[in-house]
Amino acid sequence: MILRLDKQLPALLIALVGASVVASLPQVGSAWSGVKEVYGEQDFGLRILREAMLLVVILFALCDARFRSVALRPKVWLTLTGIAAYLGMETGYALSLDLPLVVPLAGMRVFEYLPLALIGLAVASIGAGDRVLVRFTGHLRYYVAFQGVLALAQAVLAPPLFGVSILGGGRPFGTFVSPNLFGAALSTCTLFFAVAPDPRLRRWCYASTLLALLTGSRTALLVSLLVLFFQMLSALRSRDRWVLVLPAPLLAIAALLVASSPLLSGRDDADPTQDGRIDRWQDVLGDNINSAWDLLFGWGLGLSSNTINVLYGADHFPGQFDSDSLYLYLWNGYGLIGLLAYLVFLWLTAATSGHPRRVLVMTFIFVAGLPFNLWEYFPQNAMLMFLWGIVAGTGRRAAGRIEQPELRPCGSTG
Numbered sequence: 001m002i003l004r005l006d007k008q009l010p011a012l013l014i015a016l017v018g019a020s021v022v023a024s025l026p027q028v029g030s031a032w033s034g035v036k037e038v039y040g041e042q043d044f045g046l047r048i049l050r051e052a053m054l055l056v057v058i059l060f061a062l063c064d065a066r067f068r069s070v071a072l073r074p075k076v077w078l079t080l081t082g083i084a085a086y087l088g089m090e091t092g093y094a095l096s097l098d099l100p101l102v103v104p105l106a107g108m109r110v111f112e113y114l115p116l117a118l119i120g121l122a123v124a125s126i127g128a129g130d131r132v133l134v135r136f137t138g139h140l141r142y143y144v145a146f147q148g149v150l151a152l153a154q155a156v157l158a159p160p161l162f163g164v165s166i167l168g169g170g171r172p173f174g175t176f177v178s179p180n181l182f183g184a185a186l187s188t189c190t191l192f193f194a195v196a197p198d199p200r201l202r203r204w205c206y207a208s209t210l211l212a213l214l215t216g217s218r219t220a221l222l223v224s225l226l227v228l229f230f231q232m233l234s235a236l237r238s239r240d241r242w243v244l245v246l247p248a249p250l251l252a253i254a255a256l257l258v259a260s261s262p263l264l265s266g267r268d269d270a271d272p273t274q275d276g277r278i279d280r281w282q283d284v285l286g287d288n289i290n291s292a293w294d295l296l297f298g299w300g301l302g303l304s305s306n307t308i309n310v311l312y313g314a315d316h317f318p319g320q321f322d323s324d325s326l327y328l329y330l331w332n333g334y335g336l337i338g339l340l341a342y343l344v345f346l347w348l349t350a351a352t353s354g355h356p357r358r359v360l361v362m363t364f365i366f367v368a369g370l371p372f373n374l375w376e377y378f379p380q381n382a383m384l385m386f387l388w389g390i391v392a393g394t395g396r397r398a399a400g401r402i403e404q405p406e407l408r409p410c411g412s413t414g
Contacts (some may be wrong), residue, residue: 004129007065012060013386016053017143017379019176021184023049027177034159050378054113054268061119070122070393083111086341092302098165099317100267107302107333110375113385120389124355129390132198137196139216144189144208147174151182151211163216171216181377183220186366188380190224194231195357195387205231218256224253224367231361280321281328288319289377297335301336304332306376326369329376340364355394361387 030036061067070076087108094104123132151172158170162179165171174182193201209228212220229251233244250368288299302308304323314322322328330339343366350362365384368374375381 005061005067005119006123006132008060009057009123009132010058010092010139012053013136013382014139014143016050016382017140019050019053020379021143021146023081024175026179028173028175031161031177032154032158034160035163040184050382053113053218054382057119058115059220061115061122062309064122067119067122067125070125071118076118076121082339084336086338090298090301090338093297097107097300099302101299101321102311103300103302103305103308104163106305106307109305109307111376115245115388116382116386117392118390120386121393122389124393125395126389129394133192133387133390134196134198134201137192137198137201137207140189140192141204142202144186144211147182148207148211150174154318165214165216167214172211172214179215180217180372183212183215183217183373184372184377184380187220187224187227187368188193188383190227191361192383192387194227194362199354202231206358210328218366219372222255223364226367227360228363230357230363244351275374282326284328285331286323288321295335296334296337298331298338301333304329306373311357323373324371326373329373349388349392353394355391358394360389361391 002396039082061406078131090107094107095101151174152167154170154172154174155165155167156169160170162171163172165231171179172182173179174185176182176185186304190205190212193204193208196202204226205224209221209224212224215221229244229248230287231243236244279408289295290299299319300317303317303320306322308320309322314320319331319332321331327339330342334341346362350358355361365374365388374384
């Protein structure tokens with residue numbers, strides 16, 4: 001049998017996303033019984049299953065000659081080589097600080113699902129991006145429907161372990177260990193429904209947004225509303241879009257205030273004026289940046305990883321802290337150089353891609369990372385990495401697509 005990346009990939013991707021459902025059942029049971037577990041404990045439970053499934057997807061992709069041809073492109077190879085070299089330097093610096101190897105390894109988690117970005121790049125390069133995206137997002141409806149039924153039951157019946165929902169029960173957490181992680185997954189689903197080039201799927205944006213609202217997660221609700229804003233903007237004629245663009249800052253502030261109200265957030269500590277994130281940024285940067293080297297290259301790869309906080313405690317190593325922001329996480333581990341490189345990659349993708357929803361996708365990724373380390377949590381990281389690859393691989397000209405070599409069965413030599 002010939003394995004074709006564009007044929008079987010949607011089923012493999014939804015199996016990867018669905019791994020979170022099975023692996024998190026013990027944590028969900030604990031939360032239903034009123035026992036709160038820290039984020040990292042669920043993460044360790046997921047890791048074997050999710051990484052095994054990720055390995056299956058990668059091995060499957062390697063069996064397709066078209067994927068191998070994309071991975072061996074000079075630009076792709078040089079980019080990956082540059083990233084690997086920088087990782088090696090940062091790892092060496094972390095070890096020179098007498099940090100155990102597990103610390104820098106934990107700091108590399110932002111690259112864990114990079115292979116899915118390469119797979120998305122390959123699929124888009126052969127002109128199958130829209131087809132794969134529609135099929136995968138079609139499967140995603142059943143995932144959201146299942147999570148929705150569970151969330152409604154939790155919002156009515158679950159104990160208020162994380163706060164009180166607007167329906168009287170606890171803030172729903174779906175098959176996750178926290179409403180915030182659940183909301184992050186739902187907001188990512190909202191993005192996929194909006195980006196998939198099938199009008200029948202876009203109505204699911206509203207269902208996943210309502211569920212994001214129900215979780216009480218401000219970040220999830222705000223980025224879901226961001227997707228809907230882009231949807232309304234694209235529905236208007238170009239000359240009429242100023243009607244939404246001009247009041248956009250005021251709309252964003254109003255959305256933040258509404259999302260932070262105790263009625264929707266389900267907790268009393270969601271006041272944006274008392275959030276404390278800005279104070280944390282100032283404290284962390286002020287305490288740990290003691291030289292130009294710290295500024296440019298960071299002060300210890302992995303010291304802000306949730307994995308390390310669970311293994312060693314939150315204050316075990318000098319310079320360690322609990323990061324709520326992707327950008328603070330990157331600055332800690334990769335320095336100002338690594339942070340700027342990440343922002344440049346975001347900008348280059350939006351500037352060079354021919355994908356019709358490229359601005360929406362890259363804006364979503366940029367905004368979601370401000371209050372949340374989106375590349376450290378599954379399955380959001382897997383889904384967004386794949387979508388980033390789809391956007392990056394969609395060229396402005398059809399002539400830019402790679403030549404499709406002859407397909408051969410996996411393992412065939414003739």
